[in-house]
Amino acid sequence: MTKEKLVVIGNGMAPGKVLETLLEEAPDRYDIIIFNAETRVNYNRIMLSPVLTGESEFEEIVIHGDGWYIENNITLYKGHKIVEIDKTAKTVTSEHGVVQAYDKLVIATGSYPFIIPVPGHKLAGVLTFRDLDDVHAMMLAARRGGKAVVIGGGLLGLEAAAGLQIQGMDVTVLHLMPTLMERQLDESAGYLLEKELQSRGINIITKANTKEILGETKVEGVLLDDGTVLDATIVIMAVGIRPNLHLAKDSGFATERGILVDETMQTSDPDVFSVGECIQFDNRTYGLVAPLYDQAKVLGKKLAGKPTDPFVHSESATKLKVTGVNLFSAGDFASGDDRQEIVLRDAAKGVYKRLILQDDKIIGVVLYGETADGPWFYQMLKEGEDISEMRDSLIFGAAYAGGGGSDPLALVAGMSDGAEICGCNGVDKGTIVNAITKDGLCTLEEVRACTKASASCGSCSGLVEQLLALTLGDSFDASAVKPICGCSDLGHQDVRRMILSQELKSIPAIMQALEWKTSCGCAKCRPALNYYLVCAWPDEYVDDGFSRFINERVHANIQKDGTYSVIPRMWGGVTTPSELRAIADVADKFEISIVKVTGGQRIDLLGVKKEDLTAVWADLNDAGMVSGHAYAKGLRTVKTCVGTDWCRVATQDSTGLGIQLEKAMWGAWAPHKLKLAVSGCPRNCSESTCKDIGVICIDSGYELHFGGAAGMHIQGTQVLCTVGTEAEVKEHIFALTQMYREQADYLDRIYKWADKVGYDYIRSVIVEDAGARKAYSDKFLFSQTFMQDDPWKERVDGKEAHHFGAPLIPKKIAETV
Amino acid sequence: MADWYEVCGLEDVPLRGSRIVKTGEGCIALFRTADNDVFALDDKCPHKQGPLSQGIVHDRSVTCPLHGWVFSLETGQAQGADIGQVKTTPVRVIDGVVQIQLTENTAA
Ligand code: SRM
Ligand SMILES: Cc1cc2nc3c(=O)[nH]c(=O)nc-3n(C[C@H](O)[C@H](O)[C@H](O)COP(=O)(O)OP(=O)(O)OC[C@H]3O[C@@H](n4cnc5c(N)ncnc54)[C@H](O)[C@@H]3O)c2cc1C
Ligand code: SF4
Ligand code: FES
Numbered sequence: 001m002t003k004e005k006l007v008v009i010g011n012g013m014a015p016g017k018v019l020e021t022l023l024e025e026a027p028d029r030y031d032i033i034i035f036n037a038e039t040r041v042n043y044n045r046i047m048l049s050p051v052l053t054g055e056s057e058f059e060e061i062v063i064h065g066d067g068w069y070i071e072n073n074i075t076l077y078k079g080h081k082i083v084e085i086d087k088t089a090k091t092v093t094s095e096h097g098v099v100q101a102y103d104k105l106v107i108a109t110g111s112y113p114f115i116i117p118v119p120g121h122k123l124a125g126v127l128t129f130r131d132l133d134d135v136h137a138m139m140l141a142a143r144r145g146g147k148a149v150v151i152g153g154g155l156l157g158l159e160a161a162a163g164l165q166i167q168g169m170d171v172t173v174l175h176l177m178p179t180l181m182e183r184q185l186d187e188s189a190g191y192l193l194e195k196e197l198q199s200r201g202i203n204i205i206t207k208a209n210t211k212e213i214l215g216e217t218k219v220e221g222v223l224l225d226d227g228t229v230l231d232a233t234i235v236i237m238a239v240g241i242r243p244n245l246h247l248a249k250d251s252g253f254a255t256e257r258g259i260l261v262d263e264t265m266q267t268s269d270p271d272v273f274s275v276g277e278c279i280q281f282d283n284r285t286y287g288l289v290a291p292l293y294d295q296a297k298v299l300g301k302k303l304a305g306k307p308t309d310p311f312v313h314s315e316s317a318t319k320l321k322v323t324g325v326n327l328f329s330a331g332d333f334a335s336g337d338d339r340q341e342i343v344l345r346d347a348a349k350g351v352y353k354r355l356i357l358q359d360d361k362i363i364g365v366v367l368y369g370e371t372a373d374g375p376w377f378y379q380m381l382k383e384g385e386d387i388s389e390m391r392d393s394l395i396f397g398a399a400y401a402g403g404g405g406s407d408p409l410a411l412v413a414g415m416s417d418g419a420e421i422c423g424c425n426g427v428d429k430g431t432i433v434n435a436i437t438k439d440g441l442c443t444l445e446e447v448r449a450c451t452k453a454s455a456s457c458g459s460c461s462g463l464v465e466q467l468l469a470l471t472l473g474d475s476f477d478a479s480a481v482k483p484i485c486g487c488s489d490l491g492h493q494d495v496r497r498m499i500l501s502q503e504l505k506s507i508p509a510i511m512q513a514l515e516w517k518t519s520c521g522c523a524k525c526r527p528a529l530n531y532y533l534v535c536a537w538p539d540e541y542v543d544d545g546f547s548r549f550i551n552e553r554v555h556a557n558i559q560k561d562g563t564y565s566v567i568p569r570m571w572g573g574v575t576t577p578s579e580l581r582a583i584a585d586v587a588d589k590f591e592i593s594i595v596k597v598t599g600g601q602r603i604d605l606l607g608v609k610k611e612d613l614t615a616v617w618a619d620l621n622d623a624g625m626v627s628g629h630a631y632a633k634g635l636r637t638v639k640t641c642v643g644t645d646w647c648r649v650a651t652q653d654s655t656g657l658g659i660q661l662e663k664a665m666w667g668a669w670a671p672h673k674l675k676l677a678v679s680g681c682p683r684n685c686s687e688s689t690c691k692d693i694g695v696i697c698i699d700s701g702y703e704l705h706f707g708g709a710a711g712m713h714i715q716g717t718q719v720l721c722t723v724g725t726e727a728e729v730k731e732h733i734f735a736l737t738q739m740y741r742e743q744a745d746y747l748d749r750i751y752k753w754a755d756k757v758g759y760d761y762i763r764s765v766i767v768e769d770a771g772a773r774k775a776y777s778d779k780f781l782f783s784q785t786f787m788q789d790d791p792w793k794e795r796v797d798g799k800e801a802h803h804f805g806a807p808l809i810p811k812k813i814a815e816t817v
Numbered sequence: 818m819a820d821w822y823e824v825c826g827l828e829d830v831p832l833r834g835s836r837i838v839k840t841g842e843g844c845i846a847l848f849r850t851a852d853n854d855v856f857a858l859d860d861k862c863p864h865k866q867g868p869l870s871q872g873i874v875h876d877r878s879v880t881c882p883l884h885g886w887v888f889s890l891e892t893g894q895a896q897g898a899d900i901g902q903v904k905t906t907p908v909r910v911i912d913g914v915v916q917i918q919l920t921e922n923t924a925a
Contacts (some may be wrong), residue, residue, distance in 0.1 A: 520833070520851045523873040523880035523887070546833040550871040550882040558882055562868040802831040807839045808847070810822035810919060 003031045006303065007092055007100055009082045009247070010108035011036035013045055014276030014292040016063050018106060021300025023072055029304060030104070032074040035094055038131055039079035041065055045131070046289060049321045052135050052163030054501035059772055065764035085251035087269050104271055104303060107259060109244040111277035111287070115237050116151070120213030125234045129160045130241075138236070142167035146233035149173075149222045151210055153180040155320060157238035158193075161202050162322040164236070166501060172230055173197075174208040174222070176239075184318045184329040188345075188352050189368040196325055196350070243278045243285050258285045263310035265299040275299050281311065288316045290423045297426070317378045317423055319371070326367075328374035331381050332356065333364035344395045353395055360388040373397035375463060379419040412466040421467065422453040422460045432464060436471045444468065445756055484746075485524035487516050492528065492745035499536050507533070507547060521547075528746035531633065534669050535741050538783035545800055551631030554803050555791045556613055564613060565606040567630035568620050569666060572640040572658035572678075573601030582623030590616055600637035600675070602628055614804055617792035626666070626790040633747070634669040638662035639677040641685040643697070650680035652697035657726055658686075661695075661733065667787035668737065668780070671744040671753070676733070689717045692750040693733055698722070702729045706736060707751040707759060715751050718759050721767040735776035736766050738783070742776075821909075821916045830855065830915065835870040835879075842923045845906055846870035847915065848890055850877055856890035857908040857917050863901035 006022075008015050011034050019032065047061035069076045080094040091101050113128035115121055127137050141148070142164055150161045153175030165171045173180075179190030180197075194204050209225040213235055222230045243258035254260045254268035258280030265273045275295045277286055286292060294311060301308035317330035333356045335341065344353040349369060355377065356364035361384050365377040376398040380387060387394055398414050415421075417430030435441055435451045447464050448454055454461045469476045483489050490498075495514065504510045507529050511521060521529065530547035545553045556564035568583070583603055587595050593607030608616055617627075629636060640658030644650040658678040668674070677686040678695040687710070688694030694705035694717050701724040705717035720736065723729055736750075739762065744753035754762055765772050795804070830836045830849040837860055838845040846860035846869050854877070860870045867883035877890045887896040893903040907918040 519876050522875045522878075523885065526873060526875060546831070546874065549873065554871075558868075558871060560865065560883065562866075562871075802834060805829070805836055807837040807844065808824045808829075809839055810824050810917060813821050813823050813916065 003029065004103040005101060006030035006032050006104045006106070007102035008032065008034045008106045008108060009085075009092065010110055010276070010278075011038065011042050011076065012108060012110045012276055013042070013063070013289055014110070014296050015106055015108035016042040017293050017296035018108070018275055018300045018303070019072075019074070021297050022303050025301055025304035025306050027072075032072070033077070033100055033102075034069075034074060035077045035080045035082050035092065035098075035100070037079070037081035038133075040132065041069070041076070041078075043132070046321070048129070048132065048135050049159040049163060051132070052138060052160065053166045053323070055323065055497045058132060059765055059769070062764075065768055067760075067764045067768040070768075082247060085247065085253075085272075087252060087272070090271070102271075105273070106299070106303075107248050107253075107267070107272065107274040107278065108276045109247060109278045111241040111243050113237060114240045114242050116210060116239055118210055118212055120215060120219075121237075123213055123215045123219050124217060125215070125219030125232075126213060127234055127236050129156050129236055129238050138164060138234070139167060141234045142169045144233070145169065147172070147231050148234050148236060149230055149232040150236045150238060151222075152236075152238035152240070153177070153204065153206070154183065154238065154240070155181060155318065157236070158197065159321055160236050160238055161197070162200075162325075165200065165202050169234075170203075171201075172203040172205060172232075174210060174224070174230075175204065175206045176209060178206050180204070180206070181320070185327065185368075186333050186354060186366050188354070189327060189329070189366050192350060192352055192368045193320075193325065193327060197322075241277065241287060243280065245278055248274065248278070256280055263298075263312070264302050264308070265295055265311065273299055273303075282313055284313060288318065290316050290426060293426045314382055315378075317365075317374065319374075326369055326371045328367040328371040328378075329365060330374075330378045331362070331364035333366055339363070342391075342395045355395060357387070360386050360391075362387060372462070375419070375421065375460070376415065379415060382420070383416075383418075409466055409470050412463060412470055421463050422451075425452040427451050427453040429467065432467050433471050436468060442468070442472065442476065449758065484528060485522055487511075487518040487521050487525050488514060490514055495529070496532055496536075496742075499532050505533065505537055505541060507544060523549075527552075527633075531669060531671065531746050535783075538786045545803060552633070554610070554613065555627055555629075555631065555795065556608065557631045559606065561607075562610075563606075564608045564610060565604050565630070566608050566613070566616055566620070567598065567600075567602055567604045567628040568625035569628040569662070570602035571662050572638055572655055574640075574655060574659065575603075579623055579625060582620065582625070586616055586619045589619070598630070600630070601639050602637065604630070610804065611806060614796050618796045621790065621793050621796060627792045629666065632669065633672050634674060635662070635665045635667065636673050636675045638665075639675075639686040639688075639691070641678075641680050643678075643680040647680055649683065650697065651699050652680060652702065654678040654680035654686070654695070654697050657695065657697075657702075657729065660726070661730065664730065664734070664781075664784070665737065667789070668741070668784060669787070670737070670741050671746050672749045674737065674740075674750070690714070691717065693736060695729060695733075700724065702726075704729065704732055706762070707754045709749055709751050713751075718754075720763060731773060731777045732766060734780040735773040736762070738776040738780035739765060741780075741783075819907075819918045819920050822919050824915050824917055827853070827855065827910050827913050827915055833874045835874065837870050838917065840919060840923050844868075844870070845917065846879075847908070847917070848874055848879060850874060850890065854890075855908050855910055855915055857906040858888070858890065858893055859904045859906075861903070862886060862888075863895070863903060864899070869903065 042064040044061040044063055050056040082092045083095045084093040091099050093099050113130050128134055148164045148169045148171045150157045150173045153173050161171045161173045179187050180193050211225050212223040214221040219232055219235050221232050245255045245259050248259045249255045259274045259278050261274050261279045261281055265275050267274050276292050298308050298311045315331050320327050340357045342355045351369035354366045355362055362381045367374050415429050419429045421429050432451055432453050441447050454464045484492050504513055510529055526547035530544050533541045551557050556566050590612050592605045596604045598604045638658045638661050640655045643654035675691045676693045677688040677691045679686045679688045680697050688696050690708040690710035696703040703722045704720040706720050708717035709715045740750050824838050830847055833851050836847045844860035845857050848856045860868050862869055862881045864886050867881040869879055871882045872879045878887050880887050886899045888903055893905040895901040909916050
């Protein structure tokens with residue numbers, strides 16, 4: 001039986017949710033074909049703001065990677081704009097001429113940014129803020145510095161302004177109205193926001209009416225109505241969006257301001273549906289994700305043939321995603337004779353809270369500075385709860401109203417099961433608590449993966465953690481957000497993000513910018529920060545030996561008696577008679593106590609006195625040997641077996657491949673030690689399946705493994721993928737290593753990192769996204785160009801001689817006490 | 818009887834680093850903090866004799882390289898949950914020269 005064909009036009013957030021719901025309810029019902037004008041997979045558009053600031057990478061905001069479409073048998077045409085819908089023939093036609101028949105059609109064309117048609121609006125340098133291309137265009141422009149003018153002081157305009165400022169531009173926001181975000185904020189909150197942004201160096205001009213964009217071929221300035229001229233190298237138009245209805249309108253569907261739909265998302269044609277920002281329902285259009293997801297769930301179920309509640313309009317809450325600015329608003333906050341308000345201000349703390357009441361119900365909320373109670377107020381607003389009983393203490397928030405004193409958990413404890421915790425993904429308290437108890441979830445990451453709560457903008461992460469604490473009691477360990485150490489409240493990931501977004505390039509710079517609580521850190525944070533800097537700025541950062549553990553500082557392993565052990569590299573575990581002779585000579589010459597074969601296929605010289613280290617290395621260098629980094633949070637060994645050169649069952653040259661990998665990767669610093677192995681066949685004599693990264697050669701090529709360990713924690717690897725050539729092996733391994741280097745917390749080995757972010761997620765990037773793989777691999781190789789100087793030779797040549805200074809002898813001076 | 822002994826110039830001790838001074842009663846570790854203060858402690862951890870001179874210096878403390886105990890450079894006291902004390906030696910910097918105070922038989 002052939003399946004019905006479901007065609008979707010547009011691949012934004014709304015249809016993404018439709019398909020998730022549909023696949024959950026009726027996975028096999030349709031052949032699904034998507035056409036998307038954008039040339040990429042489904043991503044979280046709202047997170048473009050942190051991509052612009054540098055706090056997120058595009059890879060992190062992908063909702064469905066390429067693998068998802070393959071897994072679900074969905075055909076995705078990227079970069080195919082649909083130009084015609086033929087309702088009678090039931091076909092759609094793409095601009096590249098693909099004609100596709102449908103049984104059911106979903107139009108999800110979203111919206112487009114409105115451009116004020118002032119003179120000059122077509123000049124090069126006039127940009128909008130809608131998709132990844134726009135973000136790239138802004139970042140590119142920002143690289144040259146210069147001045148940006150953002151027209152529009154709403155949510156999008158301000159997020160663009162904050163991002164461009166962090167990217168180093170001199171930013172002015174022009175806003176037509178007297179206060180910012182006037183659709184979401186009242187005057188007082190708008191004023192506080194304006195002051196905050198100005199104190200960060202963003203220039204804000206309100207009541208500014210743009211008359212013309214000046215310039216010959218590209219933007220040079222902006223002229224206002226009152227004659228003011230502002231210099232500008234780019235202009236961002238962020239004055240609003242318009243439902244993208246042209247395709248539907250031209251194809252004969254009923255439209256007004258948007259595509260008209262009924263409460264089941266059906267258009268004027270019974271086989272055609274529409275969701276997202278392109279629709280008009282009950283005389284309203286939409287611009288925030290939460291209601292779109294409600295629509296999407298209705299349509300997903302309907303397409304699955306399941307019973308569904310009709311879509312109903314509900315109030316949405318707004319937050320501004322500018323790091324450090326806390327604001328929350330929902331509902332209607334205009335004053336009126338039949339309305340009362342409750343206001344709380346704390347000027348010193350910059351806090352402003354206002355509730356608008358009508359008939360003893362909250363109809364509007366504006367919070368600035370302190371927003372923790374936002375969801376609690378919002379829930380009462382949505383449910384139309386009568387607040388007359390707690391009116392006196394209402395403004396102080398849930399902690400007081402619930403009689404719970406100042407216990408932060410009282411807030412979540414007081415919420416009903418239906419209370420929405422994650423606005424972006426529409427997840428309520430009951431669902432989260434249920435998932436925690438039923439599926440045994442213990443961390444924020446697990447709740448995110450399982451329920452999607454806090455997986456989008458992340459602003460409800462705190463609430464989700466409180467739910468974890470509430471549900472699990474003492475057994476909840478907030479390790480997900482454990483601070484890096486006692487010197488800071490920030491977690492590893494926060495610090496890593498800020499290093500990049502604020503371009504922090506030294507340990508003192510990090511400590512100043514991120515308000516370290518100690519003057520120069522501790523033995524926990526300093527090595528972590530030093531590594532993060534090495535990883536972030538391989539070409540610029542000068543390694544700080546005094547922030548490294550002794551072993552990495554002196555490039556040898558300290559032993560219990562204060563002597564050192566020295567392990568030279570033995571590429572892939574292969575040595576030569578002359579190397580062995582040199583090792584023997586060194587052992588004799590420096591009276592080395594013991595020569596031992598290590599578990600890593602090489603030789604350890606133990607009991608070397610610190611003052612002999614440089615001389616020992618000089619001799620080993622002369623015989624062609626370099627440091628084995630047996631001390632390093634970085635590449636250690638690449639174990640190999642004898643392979644096709646000798647072994648009667650080997651399938652590939654495992655020894656040669658191991659040597660190539662070790663030669664390419666030695667010197668690379670990493671969050672923790674990194675051990676590799678290459679086995680010539682599945683008998684696995686080099687124990688590839690318990691290494692951080694392992695290769696098992698097979699007849700048809702190479703099976704790549706990752707995430708193994710055999711220390712205190714024994715864990716077999718998981719398969720990454722199978723590839724056909726050595727070149728592919730290398731690209732995959734370099735890419736995986738670099739992704740790990742950039743993402744893991746310091747002191748997490750690959751398996752720990754993979755447990756946190758998900759093995760599938762790593763596969764989706766390294767295996768399924770060829771572009772990302774290539775980019776990571778290139779970054780690895782770039783970084784390696786600065787890392788492969790033998791640290792032993794450098795120190796023999798005098799680098800950091802102070803670490804090896806001879807003991808001092810005290811000399812008596814005349815004075816006696 | 819205690820006397821002052823010259824050991825080296827201030828610049829000879831690396832910032833946030835250390836040097837070892839040999840005395841008749843074992844090694845003393847000379848530390849220089851980020852703020853240019855100099856401290857002298859026995860180079861022997863009370864836990865299992867780790868060489869404190871090889872540890873990481875942070876603020877006015879040092880972390881032992883063997884098992885991570887942390888000691889105050891000012892008092893020699895172990896910090897946190899660990900219990901122990903390292904002997905400290907008086908130290909001063911005069912005209913850029915580091916001097917420590919030793920008794921006659923210690924210096925030998
Ligand atoms: C020398 C060697 C033992 C030997 O004589 O064979 C060794 C010696 C040490 N290992 Fe190891 N490990 C050695 C192979 C291994 C192996 C076997 C292997 O690599 O195939 C393992 C299990 C595989 C693994 O890593 O998963 C191993 C698992 C560990 C662990 C546990 C790691 C874990 O994630 O659970 C530690 C502790 C740590 O790193 O935190 C450790 C730590 C250590 C330290 C560095 C202890 C320390 O923190 O000071 C030892 C340093 C001795 C020294 O100064 O030389 N060593 N260690 C081996 C050196 C290999 C080399 O050529 O570089
Ligand atoms: C920078 C930014 C920040 C935001 N922040 C927030 C926030 O914090 N909170 C919030 O709730 N909302 C926020 N939003 C709004 C939110 O992103 C949108 O409401 C949501 O993405 C709309 O989803 P959609 O599926 O309707 O449309 P879109 O995501 O716009 O998707 C429409 C897709 O259809 C494609 N398309 C259009 N025409 C055709 C055609 N003819 N053929 C094929 N494909 C076509 C387009 O290329 C596009 O990819 C933000 C938006 C932006 C741009
Ligand atoms: S197994 Fe333990 S004792 Fe043996 S070398 Fe490794 S860390 Fe040291
Ligand atoms: S020897 Fe110093 S902590 Fe153990």
